[in-house]
Amino acid sequence: MTDLDLTADVLVAGGGPAGAWAAIKAAESGADVILVDKGYLGTSGATAAAGTGVWYVEPDPHARNLAMASREGLGGHLADRSWMARVLDQTYANMNELAEVYRYPFPVDADGRQIRRGLQGPEYMRRMRIRARRSGVRVLDHSPVTELLVDAGGAVAGAAGHRRQHDGSYRVRAGAVVLATGGCAFLSKALGCDVNTGDGALFAAETGAELSGMEFSNAYAIAPAFTSVTKTAFYAYATFHHADGTVLEGAGSLKGRSVIARALLTEPVLCRLDRAGEEDRQAMRLAQPNFFLPFDRQGIDPFTQLFPVTLLAEGTVRGTGGIRLTGYDCATSVPGLYAAGDAATREPICGGFTGGGSHNAAWAMSSGTWAGRAAARHARTLGARATGRPVRGAGGAGLRPGTGGRLDHREVVEAVQREVLPYEKNYLRHGDRLTPALAALDETWIRARQALRADDAAAARARAAAALAANARWMYASALARTESRGMHRRDDHPGLDPAQHHRLIAGGLDEVWVAPESVRNAAVAS
Amino acid sequence: MIEIVLGERCIACDKCVEVCPTDVFVRGDDGVPLIARQGDCQTCYLCEAYCPVDALYVAPAVHPLPAPPDVAELTEKGLLGGYREQIGWGRGRTPGARRAVGPVMPTTSQVIVS
């Protein structure tokens, strides 16, 4: 029995920046839109808590060229300039719209010109909520999607979920669905990321969609030990030390991050931001007040005192893997299903590396815009059929178990975390460690498939646990298939770049996971 | 993690119950929210940002503290409502976003601005 039964032209799942832009742009195209979020549109997701630098580049051909060239090598030449150019254009338009229409309070420079290269999370997302409501979007907060609905032909026709603050189920039949559920950070407690359990990838795969770039899923971010604030930019001012105070050679926030990971396996690593001058320190506080929360609240002066650091897994949030797109409209291979933001692969603009740094934020607003508009168009072509079709739920693991026993979602989460969080397995990759880890994850999947179950209220938790397991398996299967080091995927046993593997890897499947190469369209870029 | 809901300050506006992304609070019988699921708290500080009367405190540790911090001490250090003030939310304040001009970063870091 469904407690709340709704219809819409477009259903958007997820209310981070990607989902918010998708919903607003779909509504502005004339569609009747419902946005559902696991948490709350305005505070939920990585952006709301963290804030982001944004890939905002003036439309000057030289500047644009530099911007596009800057990351191609880091990303392992798997990005595509035509996508980059489109994202730069769309981001420029959206940021200007934020300034001029949404009246976002950008800072101004000495000449009185607004600086539009960054967004403070709470302020940005609060405005996106207001804008969505004003555009006529109906918002259901605290309403995690638990599965997609498909029609007789297999096209996506809506979604079902649970309203956790009303203790009831809901169903939305729609002409098209945009998945904007964010990436998968494996409940590592990285800033704002515990809502990002890779649910969208699971839902998409259950309807037959593919993933891409899942080997680029091992982002680890620096945080003060035992805290959540994984804001890494300012560690450019850091020196890192052993416990006895001597310098940890080679350690750094960017290239030297693996040195930190290796050291953390056996010893604590201490840090001090002693390379920041007095002026920098003031500016840092104004730019990112949340960076200082753990320090101020623990009574630490990070500029003069050594403090212990850790690395928290951010998985695909600051990785690049996600649901594979089939075109600029952010469609997937399943009719009626679109993906945007971190839920989708960001390889088109980043290849195999992001680490955040503006691209992800630009991607979220651009892909959200395109997915929203395309979903509205798709719904329009269906007309009255859009919401009149008979539908069935596509969900499997955690919703429709086999017969064997009863497995708690917490057990699944812990089993997955054991394989994906440790640095020596996921960050410092080696075939000898990835193979048994994948075997253990396969085992967990089989058990979850059989016995993971939950009543209504906990259904979303069970599905999140299943999603973690599914994402982890695509991740390691892809990591094993890429027998080289490219982008953020580094193999200790294959340290070099292999020109023969200059292609993206697509992945899919649930009970049987598969991985296959896809040639990069932009073949002109040499590897 | 969320450690404190200050009953004597709370005006029972339900804002924190509404905005917490991981649904940590429930409304108590007297209208003051209870920390019902502390283990789900993701230490994102957003409830604090939204509380109009600075009645909440999120400790930076990602596991529960043995005992909640001392309110008098937090007040004295300006930590209650400190984040809300820094982002410039609340009547008469300038949005922090307006003042968010970062330092000129060392060149090696231009790649990662997060």
Ligand SMILES: Cc1cc2nc3c(=O)[nH]c(=O)nc-3n(C[C@H](O)[C@H](O)[C@H](O)COP(=O)(O)OP(=O)(O)OC[C@H]3O[C@@H](n4cnc5c(N)ncnc54)[C@H](O)[C@@H]3O)c2cc1C
């Ligand atoms: C600490 C940190 C700093 C960062 N800094 C930068 C930066 O400087 N520059 C940059 O470009 N990028 C940065 N990033 C990355 C950036 O934040 C993300 O790329 C961006 O938030 C992606 O937006 P999104 O809308 O796709 O996902 P999110 O913002 O994560 O939102 C996903 C939403 O989906 C919802 N959801 C999840 N599952 C479900 C479900 N089953 N049903 C319904 N809703 C669901 C969640 O509640 C959430 O609201 C940073 C990330 C972190 C963690």
Ligand code: SF4
């Ligand atoms: S810190 Fe974040 S997750 Fe924790 S209670 Fe506050 S809003 Fe909720």
Ligand code: SF4
């Ligand atoms: S937001 Fe503050 S005032 Fe409102 S209910 Fe929560 S604690 Fe009380």
